[in-house]
Amino acid sequence: MSRRVFCEFRRVALGLVLLLLSAAMPALGQTSATEVEIREYEGEKLGSVSSFRENSIGGVQTIDPSTYVLTIDGLVSVPLEFSYDALQAMLHEDRLVTIYCVEGWSVKALWTGIPLASLFVLTGPLSEANTVVFTAADGYTTTLPLSVVLERNLILADHINGIVLPPENGFPFQLVAEDKWGYKWIKWVTRIELSDDPTIEGYWESHGFSNNGEVGSSMFGD
Numbered sequence: 001m002s003r004r005v006f007c008e009f010r011r012v013a014l015g016l017v018l019l020l021l022s023a024a025m026p027a028l029g030q031t032s033a034t035e036v037e038i039r040e041y042e043g044e045k046l047g048s049v050s051s052f053r054e055n056s057i058g059g060v061q062t063i064d065p066s067t068y069v070l071t072i073d074g075l076v077s078v079p080l081e082f083s084y085d086a087l088q089a090m091l092h093e094d095r096l097v098t099i100y101c102v103e104g105w106s107v108k109a110l111w112t113g114i115p116l117a118s119l120f121v122l123t124g125p126l127s128e129a130n131t132v133v134f135t136a137a138d139g140y141t142t143t144l145p146l147s148v149v150l151e152r153n154l155i156l157a158d159h160i161n162g163i164v165l166p167p168e169n170g171f172p173f174q175l176v177a178e179d180k181w182g183y184k185w186i187k188w189v190t191r192i193e194l195s196d197d198p199t200i201e202g203y204w205e206s207h208g209f210s211n212n213g214e215v216g217s218s219m220f221g222d
């Protein structure tokens, strides 16, 4: 084999290996035009990303993953900042969960993301921490009891129905607040703060919606 042919062969082979690798790891791959939403999972029909009604307080946020930072601080042993790439490298889990907005619509989807518990293992919550305060790029906030986050093993989703979360759905991360009203499903999450004050109210909670926010119980008051 001539040197030129060998080099060409090596180039093609390398390209092929990279192609196979990216095909084998769809969850870790970058967004591409060829990504297609899955619409059925374990025999259950899924809603589409296009069936969401985007009505966020400040409109769709565009976040650059190369400069994105997720801060975890407050009542933790070690405050930490995570880059997008560092978060992509963490173990991801799937959840088949329906989001219910107080406006009356709902979407069942397959969410893939990082269990918050695995982030808290790294920062170590202090023993007096009982509340998780989430903040987003649009200034939106919401809270959940730490016990709910841990017992339900809630995830920060970066994929929906097998595709990278679109900006409208909160890229890079939306909290999958299983069994809580849609206003607890904060999008474009940038900060997670542990607190010992369960009375802190997020954006919609301070505008009259229930701080408990459990689906099935009243959406107003408390």
Ligand SMILES: Nc1nc2c(c(=O)[nH]1)N[C@H]1C(S)=C(S)[C@@H](COP(=O)(O)O)O[C@H]1N2
Pocket (backbone or CB within 6 Å): 052, 053, 054, 055, 056, 057, 058, 100, 101, 102, 136, 137, 138, 140, 168, 169, 170, 181, 182, 183, 184, 185, 186, 187, 188, 204
């Ligand atoms: N950052 C941020 N997250 C948010 C909101 C918002 O205004 N800003 N709205 C919430 C509400 S009220 C609902 S019902 C869900 C809706 O998700 P969707 O906008 O993807 O449909 O997002 C929640 N997360």
Ligand SMILES: [Mo]
Pocket (backbone or CB within 6 Å): 101, 102, 103, 182, 183
């Ligand atoms: Mo909502």
